[in-house]
Amino acid sequence: MKMSVFENSQLIQRLFREAVVKRETTMPCRLVAVSKTKPVSDIVEAYNAGIRHFGENYIQELHEKSNDPVIVEKCPDVKWHFIGHLQSNKSKLLSKVKNLYLMETVDSTKLCDKLNNESAFGENSADSKLKVLVQVNSSGESQKSGTSESQVLSLVDHIRTNCPNLQFKGLMTIGSYGHDYSTGENPDFECLLECRDRVLDHMSLKPEDLEVSFGMSNDYLHAIEMGSTNVRVGSCIFGSRQYAVN
Structure with a gap:
C-alpha cells in the first residue's frame, strides 16, 4: 500500500536519526x-x-511557496x-523569500556580489546576513553548476573579504549520479571533504566550524556516514515527480 507524505516523512526522519547516531563524528546533521x-x-x-x-x-517557485x-x-x-x-539577475527575488535559511548554491563572484548588494535579506530571515554554501562541481560535469575545485579558496576569500x-x-556538492558503493566511497564526496580540509587549513578553522553538504535520496545514508552535515531528500518523502517547472 502506498504510504502518505506524512508516513514517508516519519520513516525518513527515523532512518536519518539512526544514521546520525551511528556515525563517528559528533557534528550535527540536517535533513532537508x-x-x-x-x-x-x-x-x-x-x-x-x-x-x-x-x-x-526554482526561485519563482520558492518565492511563491514561502509567501503562500x-x-x-x-x-x-x-x-x-x-x-x-540562481542567475545573478534573480537575486532580488531571492531576497523576498520568507524564512530563507540558507542559500546552498553560490558558485561565482558575480553572484556573490549581487547577493551581497541585496539589503533586504534581513527583513525576511532571523539573521541580518545571508548564510551561503559554496557549490563545488566535484564531478567536473559540464551540465552541473558549481565552481571548480581549484577555485574554491579564491571564491571563499572573495565572500569573506x-x-x-x-x-x-x-x-556543498551534488556529484555524479548512480555511484556504485560496492566499489568504494563516492569520489565526489571525498573531493568535497578534501576541499573542506583545504579551506579549514587556509582559514585556521576546526572541522565543526564548516558545513559540508552532500547526499540525496539515493545515497543520503552513505553521505551521513561520511560526515555530511546537510542531506537533501525529495522522492523518498514526496514520491516521484511527474512534471518539471521552468
Missing part, C-alpha cells in the same frame, strides 16, 4: 526535504510530521533552502 514541483499541501503534511527544513530548486498564506499560517517555523542554480552581508557557512 526537497519539495520542488510538489503542492503546498504536501509541504504542510511533511511539516506536521516534524520536518522543518525544505529545499526548492497557507504556508505562512500552518508552517510558522519553516526554514527554506535554495538548492538550485568583499561580501559583508554574506556569511560563509561551508561547501
Whole structure:
C-alpha cells in the first residue's frame, strides 16, 4: 500500500536519526526535504510530521511557496533552502523569500556580489546576513553548476573579504549520479571533504566550524556516514515527480 507524505516523512526522519547516531563524528546533521514541483499541501503534511527544513530548486517557485498564506499560517517555523542554480539577475527575488535559511548554491563572484548588494535579506530571515554554501562541481560535469575545485579558496576569500552581508557557512556538492558503493566511497564526496580540509587549513578553522553538504535520496545514508552535515531528500518523502517547472 502506498504510504502518505506524512508516513514517508516519519520513516525518513527515523532512518536519518539512526544514521546520525551511528556515525563517528559528533557534528550535527540536517535533513532537508526537497519539495520542488510538489503542492503546498504536501509541504504542510511533511511539516506536521516534524520536518522543518525544505529545499526548492526554482526561485519563482520558492518565492511563491514561502509567501503562500497557507504556508505562512500552518508552517510558522519553516526554514527554506535554495538548492538550485540562481542567475545573478534573480537575486532580488531571492531576497523576498520568507524564512530563507540558507542559500546552498553560490558558485561565482558575480553572484556573490549581487547577493551581497541585496539589503533586504534581513527583513525576511532571523539573521541580518545571508548564510551561503559554496557549490563545488566535484564531478567536473559540464551540465552541473558549481565552481571548480581549484577555485574554491579564491571564491571563499572573495565572500569573506568583499561580501559583508554574506556569511560563509561551508561547501556543498551534488556529484555524479548512480555511484556504485560496492566499489568504494563516492569520489565526489571525498573531493568535497578534501576541499573542506583545504579551506579549514587556509582559514585556521576546526572541522565543526564548516558545513559540508552532500547526499540525496539515493545515497543520503552513505553521505551521513561520511560526515555530511546537510542531506537533501525529495522522492523518498514526496514520491516521484511527474512534471518539471521552468
